[in-house]
Amino acid sequence: MSLLSLESLTASYGPVPALFGVDLELGAGEVMSLMGRNGMGKTTTVKAICRMISSNGGLHFNGNTLHKLPSHRVARLGIGLVPEGRRCFYNLTVKENLIAAARTGPWDLKTVGELFPRLAERRNQGAAFLSGGEQQMLAVGRALMTNPKLLILDEATEGLAPIVRQEIWAAIKRIKSETGMAIILIDKNLKEMAAVSDYAAILTRGKTVWSGAMPSLTTEITQRYIGV
Numbered sequence: 001m002s003l004l005s006l007e008s009l010t011a012s013y014g015p016v017p018a019l020f021g022v023d024l025e026l027g028a029g030e031v032m033s034l035m036g037r038n039g040m041g042k043t044t045t046v047k048a049i050c051r052m053i054s055s056n057g058g059l060h061f062n063g064n065t066l067h068k069l070p071s072h073r074v075a076r077l078g079i080g081l082v083p084e085g086r087r088c089f090y091n092l093t094v095k096e097n098l099i100a101a102a103r104t105g106p107w108d109l110k111t112v113g114e115l116f117p118r119l120a121e122r123r124n125q126g127a128a129f130l131s132g133g134e135q136q137m138l139a140v141g142r143a144l145m146t147n148p149k150l151l152i153l154d155e156a157t158e159g160l161a162p163i164v165r166q167e168i169w170a171a172i173k174r175i176k177s178e179t180g181m182a183i184i185l186i187d188k189n190l191k192e193m194a195a196v197s198d199y200a201a202i203l204t205r206g207k208t209v210w211s212g213a214m215p216s217l218t219t220e221i222t223q224r225y226i227g228v
C-alpha cells in the first residue's frame with residue numbers, strides 16, 4: 001500500500017487554477033524527485049499535500065484522507081516539511097527552534113546534532129545569526145525533530161555555496177540510508193537529486209506528465225519536459 005497517493009489532484013489560488021491533475025504514488029521509505037520547469041506546480045503540490053491550500057481529487061497519506069484536515073493535523077500524521085525559503089523562527093535559539101515542534105522518536109537533539117555538528121556547536125545561538133547554510137540545516141533538523149514518516153524538502157540547497165550544498169546532500173543520503181523515512185525532493189540540482197532518488201515525477205503546467213523509476217528517466221524525457 002502507498003504511504004502517499006495523489007490522484008487527479010487539482011488546486012487553485014483564489015480563482016486562478018494552478019494544479020490540473022497531479023498523480024503521485026510513494027511507498028514507505030521511498031525517495032522521489034519532483035521535477036518540472038519553473039512555475040509548473042511543484043511547490044503548489046507540496047502546499048496541497050500539507051493542506052496549506054485546499055485541493056480536490058484524491059489525497060491520501062498512511063490510510064488517511066487529508067482533504068478536510070488542517071495543516072497542523074497533517075504534520076501530526078507524520079509529514080515533515082522543509083519549506084522553500086527556510087522559515088526558521090529567527091527570534092529563537094537553535095535549540096528552541098529544534099524543540100518547538102519535537103515529537104518522540106529516533107530524531108532528537110542528540111541525533112540531529114550528530115547529523116549537523118554545526119547546529120550542536122551553535123545550540124544556544126539565535127537562529128538569526130546563523131549562516132544561510134546553517135539556517136537550512138536548522139530547517140531540516142526542525143522537520144526531522146517531528147519524526148515524520150515523510151519528509152518533504154522544497155529547494156533545500158537553493159542559494160547555498162557548493163560545499164554547503166554537498167553537506168546537505170550528504171545529510172539527505174544519511175537520512176535515507178539510516179532511517180525508513182520516505183522523502184520527496186524538489187531541487188534545481190537534478191544530478192544530485194537523481195542520485196539519491198528511487199523514483200521521479202515530472203509536472204508540466206500543473207499536471208503529472210511522466211512518473212517512473214529513476215533508472216527509466218532518460219535524457220530524452222528530461223529534455224522533452226525539463227529542457228536539460
Ligand SMILES: Nc1ncnc2c1ncn2[C@@H]1O[C@H](COP(=O)(O)OP(=O)(O)OP(=O)(O)O)[C@@H](O)[C@H]1O
Nearest residue numbers: 013016017018036037038039040041042043044045
Ligand atoms: N501565491 C500564489 N498566488 C497566485 N498564484 C500562484 C501563487 N503561487 C504560485 N502561483 C502560480 O501557480 C503556478 C505554480 O507555481 P509553483 O510555485 O507551484 O511552481 P513551481 O513548479 O514550484 O515553480 P518554481 O520552480 O519556480 O518554484 C504558477 O503559475 C504560479 O505563478
